[in-house]
Structure formats: structure tokens, C-alpha cells
Amino acid sequence: MDFYKRAAFVCTHIPRGKVATYGQIALLCGKPKNARQVGYALGTGKLGKNVPAYRVVNAKGVLSGAAAFDTYDMQRRLLETEGVEIVCTEEGFKTDLSKYGWKSTEEDALRFHMEFVWENI
DNA sequence: GCACTGACGCGGG
DNA sequence: TCCCGCGCCAGTG
16 A cells, blocks of 8 residues: 555654654545554554654654554653653653644645655656 | 454544 | 544454
8 A cells, every 4th residue: 555655755754853643644645534544554663664653643642652662761762852842641651732743734745745756756 | 255453533422 | 621432444363
């Protein structure tokens, strides 16, 4: 499925110091309903190793905490290194999407689509 | 081919 | 505003 290729492509283009949501990635891939597949792909590592999966959180801004990383706090440290503030809650580590959320637009989606097609000529 | 599962999201109560 | 329930769809057994 090229959906996964697109997901990988989008993830690698998440701006430094920002985080994106699963639904957002799915939307940028042209499949708004496939948020779960994004999480699945990231978890199983089907997107490749160089994909910054730690920049992807759920709609609430909470780090899923799934075992896609060597250690649990590794994801937190990586984000803090990029300047993303992490809050400790009962649900787990949380980010402020209003501050660090990646604001993508339809224009961005179109640009990503074009770049993706260009890469796969 | 069927049924269950999951790093999710949204709408109704 | 918070919580619960349903919808979604590719992978896997």
C-alpha cells in the first residue's frame, strides 16, 4: 500500500520541535479515516527506521507509550531535546498541542502529495 | 474468506 | 466539560 509510503514521507517532514497527531498524518496521506493504520505502521516499524515516530501523538497530545522505542522515556527525551515541553500526567507524557502541535493546511497536504509523486517517478 | 484486533477520532449524552 | 460508544480499515491468525 502506498499509504504507508506516504505516511513515512509525511512523518519525515514533520518540522523539528513540533508534534503531529495520527489523524493529521492520515489526513495528509489523503485517508482521513486511517488514523489507526498510521499508529499500526509506526508501531510495527513498517515505515522504516529513520522515521521520527516520536513526533506523532494522539489527538489529546498524549504520547502513546507503545514499545516502539528502547526505553519508555527515550521518546520524552527526544522531544525535549527539540524543545517540546512534556507534561507528566496519569495518562502518561503529554504535549501541549496548542503550542507544539504541527499546524498543517490543505495547501500543505497538496504540496506533500506533489512532492511524493515527484519522488516516485 | 471470516472474525478479531489496534500507538485513533468524533459525536452524543 | 468529561465520558462513553460507535465507526473505520488494513493486518493477522
